Amino acid sequence: xxxxxxxxxxxxxxxxxxxxxxxxxxxxxxxxxxxxxxxxxxxxxxxxxxxxxxxxxxxxxxxxxxxxxxxxxxxxxxxxxxxxxxxxxxxxxxxxxxxxxxxxxxxxxxxxx
Amino acid sequence: xxxxxxxxxxxxxxxxxxxxxxxxxxxxxxxxxxxxxxxxxxxxxxxxxxxxxxxxxxxxxxxxxxxxxxxxxxxxxxxxxxxxxxxxxxxxxxxxxxxxxxxxxxxxxxx
Numbered sequence: 001x002x003x004x005x006x007x008x009x010x011x012x013x014x015x016x017x018x019x020x021x022x023x024x025x026x027x028x029x030x031x032x033x034x035x036x037x038x039x040x041x042x043x044x045x046x047x048x049x050x051x052x053x054x055x056x057x058x059x060x061x062x063x064x065x066x067x068x069x070x071x072x073x074x075x076x077x078x079x080x081x082x083x084x085x086x087x088x089x090x091x092x093x094x095x096x097x098x099x100x101x102x103x104x105x106x107x108x109x110x111x112x113x
Numbered sequence: 114x115x116x117x118x119x120x121x122x123x124x125x126x127x128x129x130x131x132x133x134x135x136x137x138x139x140x141x142x143x144x145x146x147x148x149x150x151x152x153x154x155x156x157x158x159x160x161x162x163x164x165x166x167x168x169x170x171x172x173x174x175x176x177x178x179x180x181x182x183x184x185x186x187x188x189x190x191x192x193x194x195x196x197x198x199x200x201x202x203x204x205x206x207x208x209x210x211x212x213x214x215x216x217x218x219x220x221x222x223x224x
Contacts, residue, residue: 006156032210034211042216043119043202043214043215043216043217044157044202044214046211046212046214049210049211051210059211088154090156090157092156094210101147101159101162102147102159102204102212103159104149104156104157104158105156106155106156107154107155107156109154
């Protein structure tokens, strides 16, 4: 069966500090990978998605970037965090077919102070 | 532009009764619809889906109805249980790699 991991579970960072969140998927090959953010009281906002190693599509201009160094690894980064980057960050995966169900990781709660 | 809308931010229902969650969409290209359930500080979990070629899909206590002409879908939970208290997200896909999510509806099941 497939499993998706995210770490850390919670993170408190000062404004201006860097960020690195990691997501890995087990039990599947060549998945599509996604990063979402859920701000307090709001829905899920798609930030980035990737259909293969080194292939990143950005949905929203922002202070964040994503990378996919390995097939089942997806990293969300920032060089300098802003207060508005606070939120709940979710990684998701799906098989490489359009319209397929996305499965989510446990999420990372990021608080920028 | 919000292509998927859940206009009710919250719903309170008595245990044992039916919960009805509604979702509207604007993109006529959407052809696959999903409902997710989310507890606080956890990732969403997939509940049920429906393809545009169907108008109803049932899985245990959960039934999703799709009205393509009205661009509307709903999730029925019967009977509602305390463990159903969570945020429910509607999502839609249009034959690409992305899902568009609604803002969510918080369901509270009262004992």
